[in-house]
Amino acid sequence: MKGNCQCTCDFSNEDPRIKELEKIIEEYKGQEGSLIPVLHGAQELFGYLPEEVQIYIAQALNIPLSEIYGVVSFYSLFTTEPRGKYIIKLCLGTACYVKGSGKIMENLEKELNIKMGETTEDGLFTLEGCRCVGACGLAPVLTVNEQVHGRLSPDDVPSLIRTYRLKETQES
Numbered sequence: 643m644k645g646n647c648q649c650t651c652d653f654s655n656e657d658p659r660i661k662e663l664e665k666i667i668e669e670y671k672g673q674e675g676s677l678i679p680v681l682h683g684a685q686e687l688f689g690y691l692p693e694e695v696q697i698y699i700a701q702a703l704n705i706p707l708s709e710i711y712g713v714v715s716f717y718s719l720f721t722t723e724p725r726g727k728y729i730i731k732l733c734l735g736t737a738c739y740v741k742g743s744g745k746i747m748e749n750l751e752k753e754l755n756i757k758m759g760e761t762t763e764d765g766l767f768t769l770e771g772c773r774c775v776g777a778c779g780l781a782p783v784l785t786v787n788e789q790v791h792g793r794l795s796p797d798d799v800p801s802l803i804r805t806y807r808l809k810e811t812q813e814s
């Protein structure tokens with residue numbers, strides 16, 4: 643791959659993630675149903691599935707690009723848009739909704755200045771809604787990457803976001 647793609651991605655053959663992607667492809671190549679785990683691995687590496695990566699996988703697995711587009715657009719776990727470093731998933735399942743996750747979403751949107759489904763301009767946060775995450779006893783619940791935050795109130799939102807912003811400044 644060269645970094646001269648028409649889209650906004652900027653990958654080159656020197657990108658270490660390409661070497662990792664090659665390893666994943668090698669592991670699954672020739673196996674039935676290899677496409678999903680390869681796409682999954684690629685998304686883990688890049689954070690999303692830009693067109694250039696899809697083309698690379700199509701060529702490496704010898705699969706028509708249209709088939710890859712079809713799979714990527716069918717499964718909601720795949721995304722073609724860059725996502726934030728911190729993926730906030732607020733549960734909008736019944737137990738959480740009854741306990742106020744709607745208002746929490748409103749406050750998250752205000753605090754982050756984005757709508758559900760969007761990513762902040764600094765690339766730090768992506769805000770998503772999701773169905774029951776199986777922690778109804780902690781409702782209302784949200785996750786930030788793998789971290790679960792339960793029994794939230796709408797007023798907790800500013801300090802929650804502040805914690806992750808602070809973490810970021812400490813790491814950089």
Ligand code: FES
Nearest residue numbers: 733735738774777
């Ligand atoms: S409804 Fe939110 S965790 Fe079950």
